[in-house]
Amino acid sequence: MTDTDLLLTFYGDDFTGSTDALEGLADNGVRAVLFTRPPTTEDLERFDDLDAVGVAGVSRTMTPEEMESELPSVFDALGELNAPIVHYKVCSTFDSSPEVGSIGTAIDVAQDAYDSPFVPVSQGTEVPHGRYVAFSNLFAERGGEMYRIDRHPTMRDHPVTPMHESDLRRHLGEQTSRPIGRVDQRFLDDYEAAEAELTETIRENEDEIVVLDALDTDHLETIGRLLWDRATDASGPLFAVGSSGLEHHALVSHWDETGEIDRDATYFEKREPADNIAVMSGSASEETAAQIDWANEHGFRLVSIDTERLVDPYQKSDARAAAVEEALAALDDGESVVLYSARGPDDPAIDATRAAFEEHGTAENLESYLGHQQGVMFRELLERSDVTRACVAGGDTSSHVISELNLDALEAIAPAAPGGPLCRAHSATTAFDGLELALKGGQVHTENDEFDYFGVVEQGGLENAD
Structure with a gap:
């Protein structure tokens, strides 16, 4: 041992x-x-x-x-x-x-x-x-x-x-x-x-x-x-x-x-606000939809990913490129950006995308396929921008993004919401080493009165209640 x-x-x-x-x-x-x-x-x-x-x-x-x-x-x-x-x-x-x-x-x-x-x-x-x-x-x-x-x-x-x-x-x-x-x-x-x-x-x-x-x-x-x-x-x-x-x-x-630990250690605490952040959302939950709405109302630019084209083998490259370019333009303008595949469980894009996916007969399941495509998009977006803080919404999407970014490890550095802390990434890829990254499940939300999770991440998290 x-x-x-x-x-x-x-x-x-x-x-x-x-x-x-x-x-x-x-x-x-x-x-x-x-x-x-x-x-x-x-x-x-x-x-x-x-x-x-x-x-x-x-x-x-x-x-x-x-x-x-x-x-x-x-x-x-x-x-x-x-x-x-x-x-x-x-x-x-x-x-x-x-x-x-x-x-x-x-x-x-x-x-x-x-x-x-x-x-x-x-x-x-x-x-x-x-x-x-x-x-x-x-x-x-x-x-x-x-x-x-x-x-x-x-x-x-x-x-x-x-x-x-x-x-x-x-x-x-x-x-x-x-x-x-x-x-x-x-x-x-x-x-x-x-x-x-x-x-x-x-x-x-x-x-x-x-x-x-x-x-x-x-x-x-x-x-x-x-x-x-x-x-x-x-x-x-x-x-x-x-x-x-x-x-x-x-x-x-x-x-x-x-006496095994010191609960007063101070390395887990609020960070400085970021100029802007990039968010990739593959979550279709009501919670995440409300958080996307909040972001839209508070200066974030929204980029809807054309998932129907994304599941078409002949159009997926163009669909990825269109979303990335629109997101890069927002970041260049100093705005934070949310790229999303669905805006809640009732988004008509969900059924339309599933029908298109089945029509093309891809062997992979839809959720894994979309997660991989969003991981590829997010990698390109981060490589081509100066963003130092990012967020991913959705469990499957998070796993694919982690894979695409070649991350080796994460350390939690600041509280943002129960179950969704801000982390520091460690990677053999220089471009992603030190990236501040929050991974959010569909039901994760802050304990504030607003659906402000993405805003809290942008601001560097929350003051520790302790």
């Missing part, structure tokens, strides 16, 4: 979720770097005094067969870093199914690598994402309203991984044959009671996976202590599954209490 003093390693099952975990660490004084592939010794030597290392992945969109091919080498590499805990970071809504993004498959693969004494599943975040687990049932907040996850307006009808079951034990039980128990809220108000219940669940019931409730920060603090005590007593790493609540509160609270 590599001799390190790391507290944690993690794998994010998508890019925007990975930066969410990165933010939770940086915001609490934990020096962390997110790599785009498992880091080598040489990669790690570029950074001093690291407390945590992450790898941004895309397993959320993979089949079980693809995960079984992709994940073993990643888990082996993370295990070599010798951190007490390896966290498989998943979306706070537990997006998964037996066919796509199977969390059960990830657990099975990890147990072959680590033989973790048990696998805790911790989905509660409370703040900043409003996710709660009560008697193993997941609840999610939206617009100030609380929904059981199988009744959540977005997740019950999710096009890829709809949630038809709120009990995480039942949902996960469709993805793995391993026995699943729980430690519910009745025990989490007291550490000794929680520890005793966990011991009984593992030893007496022989449960290999344990779902942990969480209704408030006290519960998360108990979970952090439970996991750390178990991990530091184990002969190998503890493999944990869950949302960024582990980074945003559970583990960091315990590390702060034991």
Whole structure:
């Protein structure tokens, strides 16, 4: 094993979720770097005094067969870093199914690598994402309203991984044959009671996976202590599954209490405003549409990408060139610019583009195809402009942009919105090394009264609440 003093390693099952975990660490004084592939010794030597290392992945969109091919080498590499805990970071809504993004498959693969004494599943975040687990049932907040996850307006009808079951034990039980128990809220108000219940669940019931409730920060603090005590007593790493609540509160609270970290570190703080920024949006969410509207009303120039032409093999080059040239003209005029493929879920361009894509019979799926094309466009735009700060909206789009920019790693440097920090990029390509970049999932938004995420990124983020 590599001799390190790391507290944690993690794998994010998508890019925007990975930066969410990165933010939770940086915001609490934990020096962390997110790599785009498992880091080598040489990669790690570029950074001093690291407390945590992450790898941004895309397993959320993979089949079980693809995960079984992709994940073993990643888990082996993370295990070599010798951190007490390896966290498989998943979306706070537990997006998964037996066919796509199977969390059960990830657990099975990890147990072959680590033989973790048990696998805790911790989905509660409370703040900043409003996710709660009560008697193993997941609840999610939206617009100030609380929904059981199988009744959540977005997740019950999710096009890829709809949630038809709120009990995480039942949902996960469709993805793995391993026995699943729980430690519910009745025990989490007291550490000794929680520890005793966990011991009984593992030893007496022989449960290999344990779902942990969480209704408030006290519960998360108990979970952090439970996991750390178990991990530091184990002969190998503890493999944990869950949302960024582990980074945003559970583990960091315990590390702060034991003196492992200094939560008052000041490297994660607002930056100076940029003259202008470039935004590439591949998100069709209502949230992102409102943010595009806000940008339009506050001096950003909008560039609508002609996606119907973009999916035509004979016209895609011209469609890319037209969008890039229009965006460059805006930047040359000193304006910030948003290039977008759709303006909300009801944009008629979505159905028209899908019909055109199917007509041309491209083997790739549409989302991946568009993401790749937008990545190519954004690379050219950044290469030909003097922009030093940029933003990408959309999970799939983010992964393609990262690939096109040949980025090696990201560090979170400033808060912008929960789950969407401003980061500094590290790249072997000089043009992109040092680029300040924010990756935003479709539902990410600031906690301000306006849909001003792109404006906040332009201004260098927000003042840290601490």
